[in-house]
Amino acid sequence: MAKESQPTQKFIDIQSVRENTLILKNGSLRKILMVSGVNFDLKSEEEQGLITYAYQNFLNSLDFSVQVFLHSRRLNIEDYLKKLDTRQSEEENDLLKTQIAGYREFVASFVGQNPIMSKTFFVVVPLDPIQIPGGASGIATKLFGAFKKSSAQPAQDQEKDFQHNLLQLNQRVDRVMNGLTGIGLQAAVLDDSTIIELFYNLYNPESVEKRGLAIAKESGRERAITDIIAPPAMEM
Known part of the structure; x- marks a missing residue:
């Protein structure tokens, strides 16, 4: 039997990008921070101990999960x-x-x-509309929740919910950035165009790297984010 080509868009959990925020298809929100690195091996033993202790305190101060990932790409x-x-x-x-x-x-x-590889560090800060009940801490929640909002919800209510959730997410981002500063790291929130650039390069690793607003402009603003970042199809 011949293999059927499936559009890769259906496998991407991203719904849209707005206000420097990644919106997933299940209604969850994500902020992505680009974080500076530190050469731990070049630090003295005392400095390494201080960094480790500060990082431990940072993680213990959070009551929600975060995702840390390293993106390596050809310079x-x-x-x-x-x-x-x-x-x-x-x-x-x-x-x-x-x-x-x-x-x-x-x-x-x-x-x-x-080929010279550049490495960039990112921290993803999540907010899921529905948390696990019964007083469970947010750290037990998954990065991609299973809750999906009803499409029948009025647009005005959806926008109100979005702004409410965005406010909570921004508060989490402030906590994370303050914690990273305590470790001696600098962090910046990715804007819409940089988020699109990041995911385009993640989903198209063999393509010539594209940078800046050209990615969004080439595809047109009326197109869905998945149409911009995803390869045409994959064999199933």
């Missing part, structure tokens, strides 16, 4: 090579122009033969 040097091309064309000294051309060729060849 995109196209913009850097374009700057070298511009610098070469503007240079009037023939010797310097030749040196710039040689350096550009070396960089392009080296990166082409030896």
Whole structure:
């Protein structure tokens, strides 16, 4: 029997992105923080102990789950090579122009033969509309809940619920960011375009990396987020 191609959109839990927030199909909300890294091995034994203790206190201070993940991807040097091309064309000294051309060729060849990976750390802060009853702590809730809101709910009520949930989520984000600051890390909330860029590159690892607003602009704002980030189909 021939394999049937299934649209990958059906396997993606993302409904939309708005107000720097990821909205899942089950009504849950997610904020994504990009976090700076620290080379733990280069720290002294005393510094390592302080960092470990601060991280332990940070985790113990939370009554909800968080997800930490590392995204490794091939470094995109196209913009850097374009700057070298511009610098070469503007240079009037023939010797310097030749040196710039040689350096550009070396960089392009080296990166082409030896892919350089950039690593980015993210922390996902969740909020599920329905928590587990009976006084269970939020840390027991799953990152992707099973609750799905009724589509028959009036749009005005849906917006009211969204803003209410968003307020709670932002409070959680503040707690997480304060905790990360205590460890000596810097964190920033991803905006809508950066979230789209992140998931496009996650779902299209073999594609040429796309950056910035071009991803959303190419696909049109009226299209669903899953149509933007997902590959066309997968074999089942």
